[in-house]
Amino acid sequence: MNKVFSRRQVMLAGAATAAFSAMQTGRASAAPVRVLTVGKRNIEVNGKAASVFAIQGADGRPGAVLAPGERFATSLVNQCGEPTIIHWHGQTPPVRQDGVTVTGYETLIADGATQGYDFAPRPGTHWMHSHQGLQEQQLMAAPLIVRTAAEMGEDRQDIVVLLHDFTFRNPADILASLTGGGGMGGGTSGGMMGNMGGMMSGNTDLNDVDFDAYLANDRTLADPEVFQIEAGGRIRLRLINGATSTAFWIDTGALQGQIIAVDGDAVQPFTVGPFPLTEGQRADVLLNLPAGEGAYPIFAQREGDVARTGIILATSKARITRLQTVANMAAGPCGVELEVLLRGTQPLLNHPFDRVTQVHLTGGMMGYDWGIDGLQWQNHQPILVKQGERVGLDIINDSMMAHPMHLHGHHFQVVAVNGTALSGAMRDTVLVPPMGSVRIAFDADNPGRWLFHCHNLYHMAAGMMTELRYV
Numbered sequence: 001m002n003k004v005f006s007r008r009q010v011m012l013a014g015a016a017t018a019a020f021s022a023m024q025t026g027r028a029s030a031a032p033v034r035v036l037t038v039g040k041r042n043i044e045v046n047g048k049a050a051s052v053f054a055i056q057g058a059d060g061r062p063g064a065v066l067a068p069g070e071r072f073a074t075s076l077v078n079q080c081g082e083p084t085i086i087h088w089h090g091q092t093p094p095v096r097q098d099g100v101t102v103t104g105y106e107t108l109i110a111d112g113a114t115q116g117y118d119f120a121p122r123p124g125t126h127w128m129h130s131h132q133g134l135q136e137q138q139l140m141a142a143p144l145i146v147r148t149a150a151e152m153g154e155d156r157q158d159i160v161v162l163l164h165d166f167t168f169r170n171p172a173d174i175l176a177s178l179t180g181g182g183g184m185g186g187g188t189s190g191g192m193m194g195n196m197g198g199m200m201s202g203n204t205d206l207n208d209v210d211f212d213a214y215l216a217n218d219r220t221l222a223d224p225e226v227f228q229i230e231a232g233g234r235i236r237l238r239l240i241n242g243a244t245s246t247a248f249w250i251d252t253g254a255l256q257g258q259i260i261a262v263d264g265d266a267v268q269p270f271t272v273g274p275f276p277l278t279e280g281q282r283a284d285v286l287l288n289l290p291a292g293e294g295a296y297p298i299f300a301q302r303e304g305d306v307a308r309t310g311i312i313l314a315t316s317k318a319r320i321t322r323l324q325t326v327a328n329m330a331a332g333p334c335g336v337e338l339e340v341l342l343r344g345t346q347p348l349l350n351h352p353f354d355r356v357t358q359v360h361l362t363g364g365m366m367g368y369d370w371g372i373d374g375l376q377w378q379n380h381q382p383i384l385v386k387q388g389e390r391v392g393l394d395i396i397n398d399s400m401m402a403h404p405m406h407l408h409g410h411h412f413q414v415v416a417v418n419g420t421a422l423s424g425a426m427r428d429t430v431l432v433p434p435m436g437s438v439r440i441a442f443d444a445d446n447p448g449r450w451l452f453h454c455h456n457l458y459h460m461a462a463g464m465m466t467e468l469r470y471v
Contacts, residue, residue: 039079053140063142068149072121083108090126093119095448100131103449121146124264125238125282134171141242156236165211165246179368205401206304214309221325226312235287244457247278247334248300257285265426266345276334278404280429280455303334342425354389361397376463385444397432409450412442
C-alpha cells in the first residue's frame, strides 16, 4: 500500500536531510541522504483489516535497495506514533549505529523525531527491523538489499520475499500468556500445539505460538503476490525470514533451486530441494526457468505444521490456479541438515583461536524461563573478548527447543555442528539444535558492546540475550 506523505512529514524529512547532511561536512563528498520513514499502514489478512507498522522509502516501497558502492547515508524519520529504534540486521556498522538501546550507545527515537546513519554497508540480502519491545511482531520490518557490481552485470531478475508470522492479538498479551505461569507456554493454544508437535518429532518443542496467518510480502497464500517473469528467464530469489517465532521449510517446487548465499555471504553453489530457513536468516537462490508459459509457486511451510505461505512466479500468459493454504502433511522440524553441507566461498583465514568460550542456552516451555547460562538479560554475564582476537564460541543448547542465535556487529563462520568439525558458511544467525551444539568462529574486529540473542522474539523478550563485550 503506497503511503501518502503529509506536508508536515515532507518538511520533517527535508529538515532531517539538511541536518544530517550538515553532520557529514567532514567527508570529502557527501552522498545523497536516503529518507526512510517508520509509520503505519493497513493490510488485509484473511479478509480482515489490520493496522501494522511500516518502514518505507520516499517512493513508498518497503525498506531499501542500495546500489554497488553506495553508502548507507540514511535519515530515519519516526512517524509511527510511539518511540522506536531500527536495527540493520546483517550489517556491521560502528556500534553507535547498530539500532539498539540496551547497550547504552543509542536512545529511542521519539515519535516525530529523526535519527541519522552513515556507514559503508555490507553487500548482500539483509533486512531491518525494530529492536524495541515487540514491535517486530506488528510487521515493523523491511528488506535491506545491498547489490554488487557483479550482480548488476548478471542477466537475472531480482525478486525479494520477506516472510512473517501474523497475529491479530496484542503481542504483549501473547508474551504475558507465555510467561504468566501454567504449563505448555502459559496455557496458550500455541504453546500446547508446539509441545505436541515436539512429542511427535523426538521430544523437542517446535512452536510457541499459534498465529492467525503466515505472510509472504504481507500476503497470504489465499491471495499471493504474483511476480511476472519471462519464459526461460533467470531469477535471483532473495528470501528473508522476518518471522518472530516461526521457522519455515522453503520449497521451490518444479524449479530446481541453487543456494548461492546465506545471510548475505556467498557459499559454494549448492543444489537443494526443500530447505530450512529459520528466524533472522536469509538465502539467495538461483532459479532457471523452463521455456514456455508457466506458473511456479514458491512455498514456505511452517515447521511442524501444515500451514504455509508463498508467492507465484508466472509468465504473462500463464494460467494461475488457486493454491491451498495448507499442505497435505505437516512439515518436520527445521534442523541443521543444510548447515553441515554449506561451504563458504570466503572462509576465515586459517588462524589458531586466541579465545574459546562456552555459552549454554537454557530454559524451557514449562516455565518459559529462557536464558543464557541460566541467566536472563537483566542479570546477564557478558561474553568478553579483546580486539584482534580470533574467537571461538561454543553454543551448547541444553533445552528441548532449537534456537536461532544472532550476533550483532560481526559475521562468523560455522566451524562445527554437534561436535563434527567443518568449514561451513559465513553467517550472522545460526540455528542451534535441541540438545546439540554449534561452534562459530569470528575475528574481534568491531569494538563495542554487541547483543547476542535468540531471534525468536518471545525467547529474547523472556531473557535469552546477552552481550559480546570488548575489554
